[in-house]
Amino acid sequence: MSDHTRRYLQSAGADGHIWRGAPTLVLTTTGRRTGQPRSTALIYGRDGDQIVVVASKRGALQHPWWYLNLIANPEVGILLAAERFTAIARTATPDEKPRLWQLMAAIWPSYLAYQKRTKRAIPVVLLTPCAAAPGSPPDARLPPS
Secondary structure: OOHHHHHHHHOOOOOOOEEOOEEEEEEEEEOOOOOOEEEEEEEOEEEOOEEEEEOOHHHOOOOOHHHHHHHHOOEEEEEEOOEEEEEEEEEOOOOOHHHHHHHHHHHOOHHHHHHHHOOOOOOEEEEEEOOOOOOOOOOOOOOOO
């Protein structure tokens, strides 16, 4: 876990929401091999009620571990600033991706360089928050703050 992710979690979102000028969240997936929660901080954007993240891994040849985890189990935990909730993740369709890619490249222009660096198509992921029942506990997938 990175120092940024650790600070974000330990402060319950008070420290780390803005990183290098970009908004970030902590995504917690379920490890596809271990079944254990795995958390990472990611830059995000918004598309209506959905949250958008990019599986860039800085242009590496392989997808990031968190993307492989959410493909195996799309139910994820989110810490966005001080708000904790569950979401369902899905990869953007080919029709959705160009518009969402431009949205995210406007937030973090380095995504354009990352795509040039790799032969793989970098996935754009949509996170749809789940409706929570009133009084429901914080998402159990997120490590305690």
